[in-house]
Amino acid sequence: MNFFNLDIRKLILITILAAVPLLTLNIKNESGQVPWFIRPFSFTGGLIQYAYSSFSSGVRGTAGTYFDLIDIKKQNRELLQQNTEYRAQLNELTELKLENERLNKLLNFKQKTNMELLTAKVIGKDLIPEHHTITINRGSHQGIEEGMAAITVGGAVGYVYSTEPFTSQIILLTDRYAAIDAIVQRSRARGIVEGYTSELTQLNYLKRGDDVQEGDLIVTSGLDNIFPKGFPIGTVIKVEKSDYDVSQNVEVKPIVNPSNLEELFIVLGANFENFLEDEADEVPNEQTPSKETKKNTPEAKKPETNNKPKEPEA
Amino acid sequence: MKDQTKLIKNFAFFLSTLLILTTLETSLWMQVFGTFPSPSFWIPVLVYWSIYRSHKQGLFMAYLMAFIISPLTALPLGMFLLTNLVLFEIAFFVRSRFYQPGVIYFTLVCGLITFSLPIVLLLLSWLIENKPLKDLQVFALFMKPLLTMLVCIPLSYLFMYFDDKTDIALPTETGRQF
Numbered sequence: 001m002n003f004f005n006l007d008i009r010k011l012i013l014i015t016i017l018a019a020v021p022l023l024t025l026n027i028k029n030e031s032g033q034v035p036w037f038i039r040p041f042s043f044t045g046g047l048i049q050y051a052y053s054s055f056s057s058g059v060r061g062t063a064g065t066y067f068d069l070i071d072i073k074k075q076n077r078e079l080l081q082q083n084t085e086y087r088a089q090l091n092e093l094t095e096l097k098l099e100n101e102r103l104n105k106l107l108n109f110k111q112k113t114n115m116e117l118l119t120a121k122v123i124g125k126d127l128i129p130e131h132h133t134i135t136i137n138r139g140s141h142q143g144i145e146e147g148m149a150a151i152t153v154g155g156a157v158g159y160v161y162s163t164e165p166f167t168s169q170i171i172l173l174t175d176r177y178a179a180i181d182a183i184v185q186r187s188r189a190r191g192i193v194e195g196y197t198s199e200l201t202q203l204n205y206l207k208r209g210d211d212v213q214e215g216d217l218i219v220t221s222g223l224d225n226i227f228p229k230g231f232p233i234g235t236v237i238k239v240e241k242s243d244y245d246v247s248q249n250v251e252v253k254p255i256v257n258p259s260n261l262e263e264l265f266i267v268l269g270a271n272f273e274n275f276l277e278d279e280a281d282e283v284p285n286e287q288t289p290s291k292e293t294k295k296n297t298p299e300a301k302k303p304e305t306n307n308k309p310k311e312p313e314a
Numbered sequence: 315m316k317d318q319t320k321l322i323k324n325f326a327f328f329l330s331t332l333l334i335l336t337t338l339e340t341s342l343w344m345q346v347f348g349t350f351p352s353p354s355f356w357i358p359v360l361v362y363w364s365i366y367r368s369h370k371q372g373l374f375m376a377y378l379m380a381f382i383i384s385p386l387t388a389l390p391l392g393m394f395l396l397t398n399l400v401l402f403e404i405a406f407f408v409r410s411r412f413y414q415p416g417v418i419y420f421t422l423v424c425g426l427i428t429f430s431l432p433i434v435l436l437l438l439s440w441l442i443e444n445k446p447l448k449d450l451q452v453f454a455l456f457m458k459p460l461l462t463m464l465v466c467i468p469l470s471y472l473f474m475y476f477d478d479k480t481d482i483a484l485p486t487e488t489g490r491q492f
Contacts, residue, residue, distance in 0.1 A: 124341040127387040129351065129454045130435060130447055135340070161388060171388055176445050197449045259349045 099262075106263060109153045115228055116269035118142060120150075122261050123167070132175040132198065132258065133158075138266060139166045147226060149267040155232035155255035156180065156220055157264050168266075172258045173201050173233065181221040182233055187211035190221060193233055193252060201234060203250040210248070212239050218252050227267065324480040328375070329382060331472070332359045336383045351454040353461035354428045356383055358469045360398065361424045364405035365413070366477075366484055376402040393438060400434050401427050415484065417470045424466040428459040 065072075110117050124135030138144055140163045150157040150170045158178055161171035171178045175195040182193040182203060189210035196202040203218055216236040222229025232255050240249040335355035343352040356379065363375040380395040387394065405427050413419070432450050439446040477484060 123345075124337075124386075125344045127336060127340050127356075127383060128389050128435065129451050129458075130432060130449075131388040133388040162385070164385075169385075169388070175388055176447065177388060194445075198451060 102263060105153050106265065110265070113228075115267055117265040118144065118268050119263060120168075120266055121263055130198075132172040132178075132195065133161060134170050134172065134258065134261065136168050136170060136264065136266070137166070139164045139168050141165050143268055144168050144266055149220075149227040150264050151227070151231060151267060152256050152261065152264050155234070156227060157256050157258060157261065159226065160266065170264075173254050173256075174198055174258065180227065180233065181223055182218050183221045184210070184212050184236075185217040185219045185230070186213075187216070191250070193218060196251065199253070200237075201252045201254055203236070203252050204247070206248055206250060208241065208246055208248055212236060212248065212250050214239055320480040320482070324476060324482055325375070325378075327476040327480070328359055328363070328473070329378060331476075332356055332379060333382060335359070335469075336386055340386050351451075351457040351461065353465045354431065354458055355462075355465065355469075357401075357428045357431070357462055358420075358424050358466050358473070360402055361405050361420065361427050361466075362470070362473050364402050365409040365420065365423060369406060372402060372406065373399075389435075393435075393442065396438055396442075397431070397435055400438070401430060404430055404434075417467055420470050421463045421466040425459040425463040428462040429455070431458075 106119060110119070118138060120136035120138040122134050123137045126133040136150075144160055144163050146160050146163055148160045150159055156173065158170045158172040158175070159180070161169045163169075173180065173193060173195060174197070178193075178195040178201075180193045181190075183190045184203075187210065189206055189212055191203045191206040191210075193201050194204055203212070206212060214236050218233045218236060220227035220229060220231045220233060222231070234252040234254040236250055237253045238249075238251040242249075339352045339355045360376060360379060363372040367375070376398050377395065380391065380398045384391045384394045389397075405423055408423055408426065432455055436447050436450060474484065
């Protein structure tokens with residue numbers, strides 16, 4: 001008989017259910033330690049939280065990206081435009097820098113030499129690709145005459161072929177009609193440099209016994225006072241002697257690569273300029289009045305070259 | 315008299331165009347594209363006059379062309395004239411054997427003549443000159459005809475416009491009509 005008409009089982013269950021939170025409250029919570037029975041729930045909760053967070057950030061990111069697309073597109077357009085402008089400016093600056101370097105080189109050379117030089121810019125090329133001539137922006141009005149030498153800081157380029165009032169045509173060393181009096185710098189063997197192919201010239205009319213070797217520097221003889229004496233033309237790349245020939249076949253690669261030429265000098269007066277160091281003293285003083293000044297010493301005048309094969313001048 | 319004036323006008327149109335085109339080839343092209351081969355801008359003029367004009371008129375134009383554009387090259391006038399005439403005759407021969415009105419035909423003949431130019435030059439140089447040409451620029455040999463054919467298309471319309479303005483009718487049948 002149950003005095004209070006109570007269900008004992010229900011009472012026990014209620015007591016236990018009420019006791020669990022009380023017990024939990026009274027358990028001392030040590031930091032960093034999760035009770036074993038909580039762990040599965042905390043792990044699962046964490047996972048779900050993480051999933052929610054990922055989902056939320058994903059949605060926010062996508063939505064944000066979507067909403068920012070218009071702005072991004074606009075910004076992108078602006079940045080691309082800026083980038084193009086900067087690139088153009090950079091190209092322009094690089095071009096100016098290179099031009100400045102080239103012109104500086106030319107100016108230094110012009111200041112150091114005795115020769116009367118006229119700077120000219122290349123403005124055209126030959127109509128027929130098999131011929132190698134260039135057109136410059138100076139003509140007879142500036143004092144250019146046919147036959148005058150065309151040089152750069154690195155070496156000889158060719159000579160004036162024809163003149164107009166404001167333009168002139170320069171025949172390059174590699175043209176088959178071109179011919180320049182030349183000597184081998186090391187042995188002083190004399191010959192004529194003539195155009196051979198689009199990239200090579202030939203040193204002709206050498207004697208069979210003349211001393212020429214591969215790598216020798218061929219320089220202008222300066223005998224006609226059109227070119228300065230000892231100015232580099234090219235380097236010997238091939239020497240051939242046949243059994244029955246009175247001469248020898250010498251191929252010379254020009255130092256100056258005409259395809260890269262942009263500016264050059266026209267020698268209005270060579271003034272017996274001599275770039276051969278050891279022969280400098282042989283030139284009469286009255287012909288080279290300023291030779292004694294320091295800036296015109298052979299060391300100062302000598303172009304940057306030696307017997308070693310040189311890279312083509314840009 | 316009126317026809318002669320028109321013919322002279324036509325000549326003047328073509329010669330001034332020729333001068334503009336060749337100077338563009340030798341100067342502007344080099345400044346923009348450097349050493350990359352340029353189209354032979356004068357070939358379309360030569361070809362146009364060899365396939366759309368009488369032999370006499372074409373020959374006269376070939377001579378005039380040589381005088382006008384020879385200062386732009388180191389090639390001696392005689393050699394240039396001879397080369398020009400040989401090219402003119404080749405184009406005229408092609409026209410007399412096979413003719414079709416239209417831009418494609420004109421373009422193809424231009425390509426053929428541009429390709430023939432260095433070969434004709436080489437052969438003539440070996441035949442005539444003491445110091446003949448030693449090498450051909452192989453890349454230019456193939457690239458120039460292609461580029462010339464490309465520029466031929468707009469140029470042909472320009473030339474037809476000149477003819478239209480000066481009342482010169484283009485032939486429509488075979489070469490026998492000339």
